[in-house]
Amino acid sequence: MNKSVPTWKLFEDLVSRILEANSFHVTTHNLRGDRGFDLLATYGRENWAIEVKYYRTARAQPSLIDAAAARVAGNGIMAKAQKGMLVVSCFLPEKLREVLGQKFSITFIDQIDLRNWCASYPDLLEELDALLESSPSEPPATYLTSNGPTLHSKPLREVSPKFHDTRGTELCQELKGISKGKASWAKYEKVCERILKYLFSNDLHGWHSQKRTDDGLSRYDYICRVRPTTEFWKFVIDHLDSRYVLFEFKNYSGKIKQGQVLTTEKYLLERGLRRMAIIMTRTGAESNAVAMTQGAMREQGKLMLIVNDEKVCEMLHMKERGEDPTDCLFEIADDFLLTLPR
CATH class of the missing domain: 3.40.91.30 (Restriction Endonuclease)
Known part of the structure; x- marks a missing residue:
C-alpha cells in the first residue's frame, strides 16, 4: 500500500476497481466541489452518480451519512444521472438502512457489502481488509457471500432542502x-x-x-x-x-x-x-x-x-x-x- 497517497484516495481507487469487477464501467468524474461527486459509472444502460466516503471510525455517524447522501442525490440529478450510490467504509446497521432508504432514493453500500462484492476476488478482498485495518471486534467474515451487487431500483429524486447543509x-x-x-x-x-x-x-x-x-x-x-x-x-x-x-x-x-x-x-x-x-x-x-x-x-x-x-x-x-x-x-x-x- 502506498503510504504517500491519502487513505481516502486509496479507498476511492479500490472502490472503483471493485465496481469494475462487478460489471460497472467507471470513469472518475471531474465535477468536483459543491456540485460534484467522486465517480460516474454506467451499469447496463443507466448512469450512476457515486460518492465514496472513507471514515476512520467503523461505527456509522448518521448525520454525516445524511449529508453525503443528500450531496450525491442532488448533484447526481444536476449531472443527469439516473441512479445514485453512496459507498462508505463504515458499517450501516439494518435500522439505519431503513431510515436512510425512506429519506433517499439511492443505493447504500457499506463495508460488509464491499466484502460481499469481493467474495470472488481474493486479491481485492485482501486489499480491502488491509486498507480498513479490520479488527476482531468488527462483524466476522461469515457475512461474506458470493452475491453480486444489490442495487436500489428507484430513480434519483431531489431531497428536501433541509438535508442540504451549508x-x-x-x-x-x-x-x-x-x-x-x-x-x-x-x-x-x-x-x-x-x-x-x-x-x-x-x-x-x-x-x-x-x-x-x-x-x-x-x-x-x-x-x-x-x-x-x-x-x-x-x-x-x-x-x-x-x-x-x-x-x-x-x-x-x-x-x-x-x-x-x-x-x-x-x-x-x-x-x-x-x-x-x-x-x-x-x-x-x-x-x-x-x-x-x-x-x-x-x-x-x-x-x-x-x-x-x-x-x-x-x-x-x-x-x-x-x-x-x-x-x-x-x-x-x-x-x-x-x-x-x-
Missing part, C-alpha cells in the same frame, strides 16, 4: 471576515465557539467557557469532556489518558509565539485527566512555538495541536460534505507524532 461554508466565511487583533478578540471567540459546536456536537460535552484558574489571574477559553465517538477521540482517551480537551482561541495578527504555547501547556494537568489541547490560531505558530509543543509531548505526554484558519475551514467543509472532521485532527496528530524529534 453551515460549514457560512461559518468559514464568517471566520475569514473577522479582522485579526485585540479589537476583534471577542467576536473571534464567539465564532470559534459556534464552529466547535457544529464540528463536534456529538463528540464533546460539558462545555465550559472562560473558566478561571485557582489564582484568579489566568484563564483558558474552552474545556470539554470527551466522548469516545470516533477513532480520534478514542485515541485521546485511551492513549493520552485524557478525558478532557482544552481549546484556546488566539486572534493574533501574526503567528503565535513560544509564550502563548507555554501558557496553554500550564493548563494541561496529568492528574486532572487533561492532557490534550487544540490551539486555534489565524496563521499558525512560529518555529520556537512548535518546538515547545514537541517538547511538551516528548517529556510530559501533553499533546497540543495548532490549527489555523485554513485547517478549520477544511474541517468545516468536511462536515458539510458528510465527512468526519475528526479524521483531519487524526491526520494532524499522526503527522505531529511521526515527525516528533528526539
Whole structure:
C-alpha cells in the first residue's frame, strides 16, 4: 500500500476497481466541489452518480451519512444521472438502512457489502481488509457471500432542502471576515465557539467557557469532556489518558509565539485527566512555538495541536460534505507524532 497517497484516495481507487469487477464501467468524474461527486459509472444502460466516503471510525455517524447522501442525490440529478450510490467504509446497521432508504432514493453500500462484492476476488478482498485495518471486534467474515451487487431500483429524486447543509461554508466565511487583533478578540471567540459546536456536537460535552484558574489571574477559553465517538477521540482517551480537551482561541495578527504555547501547556494537568489541547490560531505558530509543543509531548505526554484558519475551514467543509472532521485532527496528530524529534 502506498503510504504517500491519502487513505481516502486509496479507498476511492479500490472502490472503483471493485465496481469494475462487478460489471460497472467507471470513469472518475471531474465535477468536483459543491456540485460534484467522486465517480460516474454506467451499469447496463443507466448512469450512476457515486460518492465514496472513507471514515476512520467503523461505527456509522448518521448525520454525516445524511449529508453525503443528500450531496450525491442532488448533484447526481444536476449531472443527469439516473441512479445514485453512496459507498462508505463504515458499517450501516439494518435500522439505519431503513431510515436512510425512506429519506433517499439511492443505493447504500457499506463495508460488509464491499466484502460481499469481493467474495470472488481474493486479491481485492485482501486489499480491502488491509486498507480498513479490520479488527476482531468488527462483524466476522461469515457475512461474506458470493452475491453480486444489490442495487436500489428507484430513480434519483431531489431531497428536501433541509438535508442540504451549508453551515460549514457560512461559518468559514464568517471566520475569514473577522479582522485579526485585540479589537476583534471577542467576536473571534464567539465564532470559534459556534464552529466547535457544529464540528463536534456529538463528540464533546460539558462545555465550559472562560473558566478561571485557582489564582484568579489566568484563564483558558474552552474545556470539554470527551466522548469516545470516533477513532480520534478514542485515541485521546485511551492513549493520552485524557478525558478532557482544552481549546484556546488566539486572534493574533501574526503567528503565535513560544509564550502563548507555554501558557496553554500550564493548563494541561496529568492528574486532572487533561492532557490534550487544540490551539486555534489565524496563521499558525512560529518555529520556537512548535518546538515547545514537541517538547511538551516528548517529556510530559501533553499533546497540543495548532490549527489555523485554513485547517478549520477544511474541517468545516468536511462536515458539510458528510465527512468526519475528526479524521483531519487524526491526520494532524499522526503527522505531529511521526515527525516528533528526539
